[in-house]
Amino acid sequence: MLSHLNLEATELRLGLPGSDDLPSTNKRPSPEDHQTPPAPKAQIVGWPPVKSYRKSTAAAKSAEAESGMYVKVSMDGAPYLRKIDIKLYDGYSHLLTALEDMFKLSIGEYSEREGYKGSEYAPAYEDKDGDLMLVGDVPWEMFMSSCKRLRIMRGADARGLASAQH
Amino acid sequence: MCLFQSVMNYLPKEVLEHVFDFLTSHHDRNAVSLVCESWYGVERFSREKVFIGNCYAVNPERLIDRFPRLRSLTLKGKPHFADFNLVPDGWGGHVYPWIEAMAKSGINLEELRLKRMVVSDESLELLAKSFPNFKSLVLVSCEGFTTDGLAAIASNCRLLRELDLQENEVDDRKGQWLSCFPESCTSLVSLNFACLKGEVNVAALERLVARCPNLRSLRLNHTVPVEVLQKILVRAPQLSDLGTGTFTHDPDSETYVKLKNAMKNCRSIRSLSGFLDVNGRCLPAIYPICTSLTSLNLSYAPGIFSNELIKLICHCKKIERLWILDTIGDKGLGVVANTCKELQELRVFPSDLYGVGNTAVTEEGLVAISAGCPKLNSILYFCQQMTNAALITVAKNCPNFIRFRLCTLNPIVPDAATNQPLDEGFGAIVQSCKRLTRLSVSGLLTDQLFLYIGMYAEQLEMLSIAFAGDSDKGMLYVLNGCKKLKKLEIRDSPFGNMALLSDMGKYETMRSLWMSSCEVTLGACKTLAEKMPRLNVEIINENEAGEDKASCDDRHRVEKMYLYRTLAGPRTDAPDFVWTL
Numbered sequence: 178m179l180s181h182l183n184l185e186a187t188e189l190r191l192g193l194p195g196s197d198d199l200p201s202t203n204k205r206p207s208p209e210d211h212q213t214p215p216a217p218k219a220q221i222v223g224w225p226p227v228k229s230y231r232k233s234t235a236a237a238k239s240a241e242a243e244s245g246m247y248v249k250v251s252m253d254g255a256p257y258l259r260k261i262d263i264k265l266y267d268g269y270s271h272l273l274t275a276l277e278d279m280f281k282l283s284i285g286e287y288s289e290r291e292g293y294k295g296s297e298y299a300p301a302y303e304d305k306d307g308d309l310m311l312v313g314d315v316p317w318e319m320f321m322s323s324c325k326r327l328r329i330m331r332g333a334d335a336r337g338l339a340s341a342q343h
Numbered sequence: 344m345c346l347f348q349s350v351m352n353y354l355p356k357e358v359l360e361h362v363f364d365f366l367t368s369h370h371d372r373n374a375v376s377l378v379c380e381s382w383y384g385v386e387r388f389s390r391e392k393v394f395i396g397n398c399y400a401v402n403p404e405r406l407i408d409r410f411p412r413l414r415s416l417t418l419k420g421k422p423h424f425a426d427f428n429l430v431p432d433g434w435g436g437h438v439y440p441w442i443e444a445m446a447k448s449g450i451n452l453e454e455l456r457l458k459r460m461v462v463s464d465e466s467l468e469l470l471a472k473s474f475p476n477f478k479s480l481v482l483v484s485c486e487g488f489t490t491d492g493l494a495a496i497a498s499n500c501r502l503l504r505e506l507d508l509q510e511n512e513v514d515d516r517k518g519q520w521l522s523c524f525p526e527s528c529t530s531l532v533s534l535n536f537a538c539l540k541g542e543v544n545v546a547a548l549e550r551l552v553a554r555c556p557n558l559r560s561l562r563l564n565h566t567v568p569v570e571v572l573q574k575i576l577v578r579a580p581q582l583s584d585l586g587t588g589t590f591t592h593d594p595d596s597e598t599y600v601k602l603k604n605a606m607k608n609c610r611s612i613r614s615l616s617g618f619l620d621v622n623g624r625c626l627p628a629i630y631p632i633c634t635s636l637t638s639l640n641l642s643y644a645p646g647i648f649s650n651e652l653i654k655l656i657c658h659c660k661k662i663e664r665l666w667i668l669d670t671i672g673d674k675g676l677g678v679v680a681n682t683c684k685e686l687q688e689l690r691v692f693p694s695d696l697y698g699v700g701n702t703a704v705t706e707e708g709l710v711a712i713s714a715g716c717p718k719l720n721s722i723l724y725f726c727q728q729m730t731n732a733a734l735i736t737v738a739k740n741c742p743n744f745i746r747f748r749l750c751t752l753n754p755i756v757p758d759a760a761t762n763q764p765l766d767e768g769f770g771a772i773v774q775s776c777k778r779l780t781r782l783s784v785s786g787l788l789t790d791q792l793f794l795y796i797g798m799y800a801e802q803l804e805m806l807s808i809a810f811a812g813d814s815d816k817g818m819l820y821v822l823n824g825c826k827k828l829k830k831l832e833i834r835d836s837p838f839g840n841m842a843l844l845s846d847m848g849k850y851e852t853m854r855s856l857w858m859s860s861c862e863v864t865l866g867a868c869k870t871l872a873e874k875m876p877r878l879n880v881e882i883i884n885e886n887e888a889g890e891d892k893a894s895c896d897d898r899h900r901v902e903k904m905y906l907y908r909t910l911a912g913p914r915t916d917a918p919d920f921v922w923t924l
Contacts, residue, residue, distance in 0.1 A: 223427030223834070224809070225693055225725055225750055226783075230484065230510040230538070234643060235696055305622060306593055319648065 246321060252280050252298075252329040263324060268317050276300060280329060287313040293332070301328045359385045369394045388412060395419070396829075396854050398436060398460065399879065402911040403444035414453045415479075416441070420460035422857050422905055423807075424832055426484065429859060429903070431885055433918045439466040440916075446473035454479040454505075461485070467492030471499035478530075479505035489514040490541065497523035505533040507560075515541030522547040531555040535562035537586045537617060542566040553578045562586025565619035570598050576605035584638075585609070587617035590625055603628045616640035616666075623651035633658035637685075640666040642692045653678045663687045663718075668694040669704045669725060676708030680715025688721040693752060703752065706733035706759070713740035721746040728759035729786055734768025738775035747772055748783035754810040754835075757787040764788055770795035773803075780827075783807035793817035797824020805830040818842035822849050832857040840867035847875050855907035866897030868904055872924035879913055880906040882922045 250259045259279060266272040273284050285296030292311050293299035300312040303326040312320070312327070363386055366372050376386040392415040395401060407413065420436025438460045445452050452474040462485045470477065477500045490513065496506065497520055521543045524531075531551070536543070545567060552558060552575050559582060563572065567588030576582070592599050612632045621644045633639075636659050641647060645668055647655075652667065653675050659665075662683045669691050671679070679686070689712060691704055706729045713719065713736065720743045729751055749769075758765055765786040773779060773796050780802050784792065788811035796803070797820035804827055812818065818838035821831065823846065831853065839862030850856055850871075865882070872880035883903035884895075913923040 221754065223424065223429050224754055225696070225752055226427045226807075226809070227693065227696060227725075228426045228484065228510060229428055230512065231642075231692070232696055233512075235645065235694075305591075306595075306624065322646070 246324075248302075248324055248326050250276065250279075250327040250329065252282075253331050253334070255280070261327075263321055269313055269320075273300060273312075276327075276329065282329070284329075289314070296332050298329050299332055301330050302326060303328065356385050360389045363389050367392075391415060392454075393417070397907050397909075398438075398441070399911060399914050400854070400907060400909045403441045405910065406441075407444060407448045407450060411448075411450070413445070413450050415456075416445075416452065416454070417456040417458075418460060419458045422832065422855060423459075423830070424834065424857055424859070425459055429834070431883065431920060434883070434921060435914065435916055435918065436460045437466075437916060438462050439469070442466050442470050442473070450474075451476055453477055454481075456481040456483075457485055458483040459485065461487040462492070463487050464489055464492035464495070468495040471495040476502060478502050479507075481505065481507040481509070482511050483509040484511065486512040490516045490518050490520040490539065493536075494518055494520035494523040497521065497528075498525070501525075501528070502530055503528065504530050504557075506531075507533055507535045508538050509535065511538050513539055515539060517541055519544050519547070521551065524551050526554070529554050530557065532557050533560040533584075534558070535560065535586065537562040537564050537619070539564045540566075545571045549574055549578065556581075558582065560584035560614075562616060563588035565589055569602060569625075573598060573602040573605050576602070576609055580605075580608045581611055582609055583611045584614040585612050585617070586615075587619070589620040590618045590644075591620050591622040592625055599625065599628065603631075607631045610635070612636070614638035616643075618644035618647070621646045623647045626651055626655050630655070630658050635661060637661055638664040640664075642666040642668055642690065644668070645670065645694050649675055657682055659683060661685055666690040666692070668692050670694045671704070671708075673704050673708035673711070676704060677711045677715075680711040683716060685718060686712070686716040687718050688746075689716075689719065690723040691725060692723075693725040703727035706730050709733060710736050710740075713737040717741075718743075720744055723748040723750075725750045725752060727752055728756060729765060729768065730758045730760045731763065731765055731768035731771075732758075732760065734765065735771040738768075738771035742775045742777070744772065744776040744779055746781040747776065747779060748781070748807070749785060750783065751786045754785055755787045764791070766792040766795065770799075773799040778802055781805045784811060785809060789813050790817040790820070793820040797821050800825055802827055804828060806832070808833045808836055810835045812836045812838060815839055815842035815845075819845055822846055828852075829854045831855075833859070833861060835860040837862055839863050843867055844871060847871055850875065850878055850906060851908050853908065855905065857903075857905050858901075859903040861900075863901050863904060864897060865895055865899050865901050868901055868906075869897065869924050871906070877908055877910070878906050879909050880904065880924045881917070882924065884920050884922060 246264045247260050247262050250261055261275065263272065266275060269287070277284055282298050283296065284298055284300060285293045287293055301309055302312055302324045304310050304323040305325060309328070359382065363372070363375060366375060369392065372386060372390055376383045387409050389412065390410050391412055393406065393410055393413055394417045395406070396419050398418045398420050418438065418441065421430055421434060424430060425434070436459060438457055446469060453476050455470065462482060467488055480496060496503065543564070543566065548567070549571065552561065558579055561575070561579065561582055561584070563586055565588050569590065569592045572587055606628055609632060613636060615629065615632065615636055615638070618641055623646065626647070633655065639659060639662055641652070647670070649670055649672050652671050656675065656678050660682055663685050665679065665683065665686060665688070671691070693703065695703070704726050706726065709724055709726065710733045719741050722744065726749070729749065757763060766789055769784050769788070769792050773782065779800055782800065782803060790813045793812060796806070803825045806821065806825070806828065815838055818833070819842050821828070822842070838858065843863050844867055868880050868882060872878065881904070882901050883905065885902065917923055
């Protein structure tokens with residue numbers, strides 16, 4: 178419930194000046210009957226109180242991220258590459274299902290010890306430092322920010338990759 | 344005339360001046376000038392540094408008249424809440440009239456420090472050309488200038504020692520301002536351009552660094568790559584304060600190795616910041632300097648993951664000032680608590696400004712820090728949640744807080760464990776910390792907290808309140824109790840006319856009062872303005888342009904009010920949307 182925040186005051190409305198109702202005086206919920214506080218996402222101007230300089234610097238950085246994270250996906254043996262926006266996926270299984278679908282192949286189960294053992298294909302990616310990494314080792318958020326390019330490798334080649342990680 | 348007074352009057356002026364020379368704090372000098380006319384006279388002719396906390400409290404002519412030997416001026420402009428977009432553009436705070444007046448009067452200005460002011464290129468040009476001995480320019484949270492203005496400073500200030508730009512909004516004109524420092528400029532001690540967005544001429548930068556042997560402080564912007572940083576460090580191993588530009592590089596490359604070696608050679612670095620774009624795997628390069636660091640600012644480096652941060656912190660045993668993001672987590676704060684026993688100031692900023700963060704810190708981290716760091720006296724903490732129990736523990740562990748600012752990401756969140764307001768927790772803080780001068784509160788808070796503040800916060804000078812309190816009583820407790828209060832800023836709280844008007848004389852003892860989205864009406868503000876001619880009571884009215892003051896109903900709530908004591912009368916540069924009542 179946002180009524181106690183009196184967001185009407187900042188609302189854009191059509192009407193003659195001076196015709197607003199005077200808002201209610203009871204601004205604060207009493208401790209006994211407070212409802213669930215509004216989620217921080219409710220756009221309160223100036224909250225949290227972070228300097229606008231700091232906010233705009235952070236915004237500039239996340240703007241790069243906001244514009245979609247398109248990465249090229251290559252598959253060993255395929256004639257051309259594809260491109261996907263990894264921001265659209267909410268986790269590894271989602272991503273892998275999409276890749277299986279796109280390339281009409283099966284990737285199999287991930288295990289920390291053995292990678293994608295037994296699969297025909299295994300997903301790998303090139304990270305910020307240019308290294309070839311097995312998909313699935315790091316937390317999803319970390320993967321999203323470090324993945325530059327995806328490569329679907331043949332299972333046999335990938336096994337070397339998996340054992341090299343450990 | 345008493346004996347003391349007569350003796351004092353016979354002391355030659357030179358002796359008094361010499362004694363006053365030892366008084367550096369402006370508080371002391373202000374006090375001295377109030378003793379008697381003769382001391383006032385001696386003091387005003389000998390004062391070289393003046394601090395003006397509100398640029399509209401006094402006008403430039405009066406300043407120059409009283410302090411003709413002025414060499415260093417500090418000015419602050421917009422109200423603090425301007426930092427959070429609560430003050431519209433064009434409000435004011437222009438420095439030009441000050442520079443113009445000082446130039447005309449032949450003031451020998453050497454140092455200018457500005458905060459939250461509007462600085463035009465024109466003012467920078469006038470500044471650069473009017474004061475041949477000008478040495479130091481510090482701009483914090485200012486706006487209105489471009490790199491052209493910086494070029495003017497660089498070109499004309501022959502004796503420039505310090506150019507320090509902190510968190511300003513600067514328009515980048517893609518000029519070559521850095522190249523404007525002439526070859527003859529060898530006096531730089533401090534150069535900070537971290538807030539600039541555009542590229543600088545790195546060759547000019549390297550040459551500048553090479554010819555300034557006294558350079559102690561250098562803060563680069565994000566366009567300066569690691570290769571250049573490495574070369575600069577080789578030329579300036581005497582640096583004591585470094586702000587890196589980007590810090591992303593292939594840790595297996597030759598440049599990285601060179602960087603590590605250059606860093607090892609910089610044995611004087613005590614303060615480190617920057618990392619504006621960072622690859623966490625490059626951080627080990629700085630481990631050698633971490634052992635002697637006293638100040639570390641990683642708050643602009645969201646790319647460092649928690650475990651990398653923790654590894655880094657383990658090397659920083661002498662840290663006294665630490666600014667980080669909440670990506671460090673409670674666990675990381677636990678590591679800080681175990682490692683950084685010299686910690687005095689901690690600031691934990693939110694990394695996720697637009698959503699509900701999962702990596703935010705909670706009361707646990709704060710408690711850990713309070714338990715582990717006995718010298719802690721200043722904190723700014725953005726957190727997901729808080730409890731009274733935690734705050735009470737913190738108050739017990741750290742009775743030495745001077746500044747305590749706590750910001751819950753949800754402004755009215757109650758105690759996470761008991762669902763009660765956070766009154767008792769903050770109350771414990773003010774009761775325990777007898778030297779507290781600055782306090783910001785948040786979370787679910789009732790009038791009870793303000794009763795505690797009025798009762799216990801005897802040294803409090805600045806108080807920030809948002810979405811708190813139940814009635815006028817809350818504000819009254821504060822106004823009546825806090826004798827040393829200088830700045831009070833309140834937003835979205837149910838304080839109204841009764842509280843505003845109960846002790847109008849109080850505002851002449853304070854620098855300023857800000858109230859927005861509260862319950863005060865236009866009529867009450869008019870009453871206050873009428874009764875107190877030495878206050879400027881300003882209303883910021885952002886509604887339809889052209890709305891007449893006269894057509895506004897006195898019963899209407901005022902959206903934004905800012906009042907301050909002043910000797911200068913109503914200001915002449917107020918824009919249309921600012922009404923001085």
